[in-house]
Amino acid sequence: MKEHIDILIIDDEDVVIDSISKIAIMEGYTVDSVGDANSALEKIASSEFDLIVCDIMLPGMDGFQFLASLEAKHIDTPVIMTTGYTTIENAVKSLYTGSIDFIPKPFSVDEMTGVIHRGMKYSYLMRQRKVNDGSVIIVPSPAKYFRLGYSSWMNKDPDGSVVIGATDLFVKTLDQIQRIELFNISDTVTQATSAVTFVCENTFVHQLYSTISGTIIARNERLLTEPELLEKDPYFDGWIYRIIPSELEYEMKLLIPCSSDRI
Amino acid sequence: MRTVKKLFGKISLKLIWVVSATAITIIGVYSYFNIKSQSDVLLAEVERHANQLSETIKNSTRYGMLLNQRENIHEIINTIGKDPAINGVRILNKEGEIIYSTRKDEIGRMLNKQAESCYACHAENKPLEKLAIKDRTRVFKVHADSSRVLGIINPIYNESSCYDAHCHAHLKSAKVLGVLDVTITLNEVDAQIRRNEIQELLFALVAISAIGFIIGFFVKRWVDHPVKELVKATDQVSAGNLSYMIKNLSDDELGALGKSFNNMIKKLDETSQQLYQSTKMASLGQLAAGVAHEINNPLTGVLTYSSYLLKRAKDNPQMQEDLNVIVRETMRSREIIKGLLDFARQSTPKKSSIDVNEIINRALAVVNNQLKINNIALEKEFDSSLPKITADANQIQQVFLNLFVNAIDAIGHDGTIKVNTSQISLSPKGITQIKSAVCPKAHSLMDAEHKIGGMPSLRMKIKSNSNTGYIHLDPIYGNHRHFFGISFEKKDDLNLLCPTCDLPLIDKNNRCPECGGPTYKIQIPNQGFVEGCATFRDNWQRWELIDRAGQKKFIGVNVQDSGCGIPTENINKIFEPFFSTKGQRGTGLGLSVIWGILDNHNGSISVQSEVGKGTTFSVRLPQGDLTKNV
Numbered sequence A: 001m002k003e004h005i006d007i008l009i010i011d012d013e014d015v016v017i018d019s020i021s022k023i024a025i026m027e028g029y030t031v032d033s034v035g036d037a038n039s040a041l042e043k044i045a046s047s048e049f050d051l052i053v054c055d056i057m058l059p060g061m062d063g064f065q066f067l068a069s070l071e072a073k074h075i076d077t078p079v080i081m082t083t084g085y086t087t088i089e090n091a092v093k094s095l096y097t098g099s100i101d102f103i104p105k106p107f108s109v110d111e112m113t114g115v116i117h118r119g120m121k122y123s124y125l126m127r128q129r130k131v132n133d134g135s136v137i138i139v140p141s142p143a144k145y146f147r148l149g150y151s152s153w154m155n156k157d158p159d160g161s162v163v164i165g166a167t168d169l170f171v172k173t174l175d176q177i178q179r180i181e182l183f184n185i186s187d188t189v190t191q192a193t194s195a196v197t198f199v200c201e202n203t204f205v206h207q208l209y210s211t212i213s214g215t216i217i218a219r220n221e222r223l224l225t226e227p228e229l230l231e232k233d234p235y236f237d238g239w240i241y242r243i244i245p246s247e248l249e250y251e252m253k254l255l256i257p258c259s260s261d262r263i
Numbered sequence B: 001m002r003t004v005k006k007l008f009g010k011i012s013l014k015l016i017w018v019v020s021a022t023a024i025t026i027i028g029v030y031s032y033f034n035i036k037s038q039s040d041v042l043l044a045e046v047e048r049h050a051n052q053l054s055e056t057i058k059n060s061t062r063y064g065m066l067l068n069q070r071e072n073i074h075e076i077i078n079t080i081g082k083d084p085a086i087n088g089v090r091i092l093n094k095e096g097e098i099i100y101s102t103r104k105d106e107i108g109r110m111l112n113k114q115a116e117s118c119y120a121c122h123a124e125n126k127p128l129e130k131l132a133i134k135d136r137t138r139v140f141k142v143h144a145d146s147s148r149v150l151g152i153i154n155p156i157y158n159e160s161s162c163y164d165a166h167c168h169a170h171l172k173s174a175k176v177l178g179v180l181d182v183t184i185t186l187n188e189v190d191a192q193i194r195r196n197e198i199q200e201l202l203f204a205l206v207a208i209s210a211i212g213f214i215i216g217f218f219v220k221r222w223v224d225h226p227v228k229e230l231v232k233a234t235d236q237v238s239a240g241n242l243s244y245m246i247k248n249l250s251d252d253e254l255g256a257l258g259k260s261f262n263n264m265i266k267k268l269d270e271t272s273q274q275l276y277q278s279t280k281m282a283s284l285g286q287l288a289a290g291v292a293h294e295i296n297n298p299l300t301g302v303l304t305y306s307s308y309l310l311k312r313a314k315d316n317p318q319m320q321e322d323l324n325v326i327v328r329e330t331m332r333s334r335e336i337i338k339g340l341l342d343f344a345r346q347s348t349p350k351k352s353s354i355d356v357n358e359i360i361n362r363a364l365a366v367v368n369n370q371l372k373i374n375n376i377a378l379e380k381e382f383d384s385s386l387p388k389i390t391a392d393a394n395q396i397q398q399v400f401l402n403l404f405v406n407a408i409d410a411i412g413h414d415g416t417i418k419v420n421t422s423q424i425s426l427s428p429k430g431i432t433q434i435k436s437a438v439c440p441k442a443h444s445l446m447d448a449e450h451k452i453g454g455m456p457s458l459r460m461k462i463k464s465n466s467n468t469g470y471i472h473l474d475p476i477y478g479n480h481r482h483f484f485g486i487s488f489e490k491k492d493d494l495n496l497l498c499p500t501c502d503l504p505l506i507d508k509n510n511r512c513p514e515c516g517g518p519t520y521k522i523q524i525p526n527q528g529f530v531e532g533c534a535t536f537r538d539n540w541q542r543w544e545l546i547d548r549a550g551q552k553k554f555i556g557v558n559v560q561d562s563g564c565g566i567p568t569e570n571i572n573k574i575f576e577p578f579f580s581t582k583g584q585r586g587t588g589l590g591l592s593v594i595w596g597i598l599d600n601h602n603g604s605i606s607v608q609s610e611v612g613k614g615t616t617f618s619v620r621l622p623q624g625d626l627t628k629n630v
């Protein structure tokens, strides 16, 4: 029987490892850490982890290559990517290549706590679904939708505008939503950067990244008073923004078509 | 000698030499003829004078002769002969005997007919006749080393008073009785001629040196100085002083040269500024990335620990306040770094009127150093008459920069990159992409999951007999790489439907002009309808709105490299985001960013490649209308 540890931290800087460990331990998780991706692969072979927090810029094998070798080895431990080189490209690439989340450095304790919490919840949900005892039902997005990572979706309307929202899986990784903070109409949002803030009952703060870039022309005001709409109907009544996209053709290529979820 | 050479550069020296030679020749020829005509005039004067003298002697001795007073005649001749200018006076009789002479010893001597005094009359043994004054004079030297003399003979003709005289010395039949021969020394005249020659020579010398001096002066001023200025400027520029300007420009050709030289330096200065700017931007980007990475890690520690302490200091409001300052300021630093990264990336698109050639040059300037280091030759062939287009200069520069970087990566060391620009106009068929299409109920027919040629296809439901399936139309108008999901008979009664609402897409009012079969008609929002043969027995297709717009004009840019080439199995993937064969060195976003930018500008990019030989990327940017086909 493999040893079970909650979280594996991969980073080449001790201060970062210390910081993440501190946050995780404070939340009551067990952690282990390594300084490069190859040692991480060895660690994974000997121990079992629920979640991996991985830096992108690593000596030798980088974070993306690490993701690829996990996939090649059919290891489905969810990975959260983090980097000090906080570009949108890195965020998009992380989410496109299969990591469940991306958190730019430096992060506040609250941000990191939220991300780890959501990651652990995601990991739990996935494991439950694998067991297939029917207690976990995750409603997939409609086939014509596109998603950024697993968290936000978009749907193109014939009039050229685009509706975006949060996936059922994302909502399920949050604890009871207490408050939703939205951008204002005519604000602009950028792909893979924060567009919605969720404040949950245990005071965790969660960010939802925008699926694509554009200008907000409408927002779902009902969400402000009835946040539970998100859980009830995440793909229709629970929509968040309607936006005029600015780089749709290009950004769509960085999204995952939801039709691929049904195979 | 050296200083002379320094004072007159090579051109000035040559100029002076040529002008002086010409002056010497002209003045020399002129002086020669001038001296000659002056001598002739002088001689003619002496001749006239001698003739007068000879006439005078003849008249004054006439009476003496008639009376045969020999003493008297001697007296007259001797008196006249005393004049120093007169060399001698003598009278010969018909037989050639000297009868009178200023030189006593001559008297009584016989002269040969060939003698100087006789020659004129007896030249061809002709008898004495009337002679013109010119024929009666001659210039000669008595001895080779004596001075010249002019001799004039004056025949004494027979007259009635002679043969009627008492002495009866002469017969009536004789025509000429004798000859008066006067010789005059030309001492004076020759001296005068020599003085003229010297004067002429002096004048020529002065004139030639004056010309040389004047030419030298102006050549130095008009040619030498400006050329020296130019050379100095060139030295300055090659030493790196790009702010050097040539001053005191004249308004001649050299001035124009200087002006264009100044212009060139200014351009050079601007370009190098731009290059500097580009390199600065590039290195700023790298710097920002490095700084971000290096600083964000320690900031993570600061942020975590201070937030952590904050939580533990719940009952110490003073400490909480202090810690909050740390947290707040760290968050601020995070924003500053984010801003720095955003700035280095210059993300906001700004459209303006741009010159594609210039943009390409800017992109080339960024990689120029890399080209040199890798020993890659660059061949440019630009169409200088390209019209300007409206586009985002930075984004278009990014397109070419990415292409050049890829080409350099593909070549490694030693190779060639060729860049050419041109204007092309094409029929809309085969190049216009159908980017959106709807059924009569506005359901979108676009299918991003089934791509044809890398672009979302148009999906329609097809019913033939009892067979149902989907067909995917090629999204490029005029191209026919359709995909048929089912096999069907190409008959007239097949039906095409909207996959969402099953509404028919067949146009009942139209027949295919090629085969007479049914046609489909699909609405393109805001851009009319695309029609086509619904049996697919032929390739008939029509998009009236686009056809009416006529030929489309493009700016074409080819970037050709002699690099490794792209294997066929990869060629369809290279525009996909994150596809890279470069491992850690590439994010695989380069070409997909290019695709995005060109798509945004309604342009396109295509690739041709042969493994081991090289790759050519062809970029097309539309001229004029750049509005997106929505």
Ligand SMILES: Nc1ncnc2c1ncn2[C@@H]1O[C@H](COP(=O)(O)OP(=O)(O)OP(=O)(O)O)[C@@H](O)[C@H]1O
Residues within 6 Å of the ligand: B402, B406, B407, B410, B561, B563, B564, B565, B566, B574, B579, B580, B581, B582, B585, B586, B587, B588, B589, B590, B591, B592, B615
């Ligand atoms: N000129 C070329 N010759 C040969 N192969 C090329 C050329 N241009 C692109 N490729 C291939 O296409 C791939 C994708 O190119 P792209 O520019 O999108 O990404 P990249 O160069 O790998 O990374 P990035 O540009 O993001 O640093 C390259 O990895 C390379 O294999």
Ligand SMILES: [Mg+2]
Residues within 6 Å of the ligand: B402, B405, B406, B586, B589, B590, B591
């Ligand atoms: Mg590239």
Ligand SMILES: [Zn+2]
Residues within 6 Å of the ligand: B439, B440, B441, B442, B443, B498, B499, B500, B501, B502, B503
């Ligand atoms: Zn329909």
Ligand SMILES: [Zn+2]
Residues within 6 Å of the ligand: B512, B513, B514, B515, B516, B517, B533, B534, B535, B536, B537, B538, B540
């Ligand atoms: Zn037909």
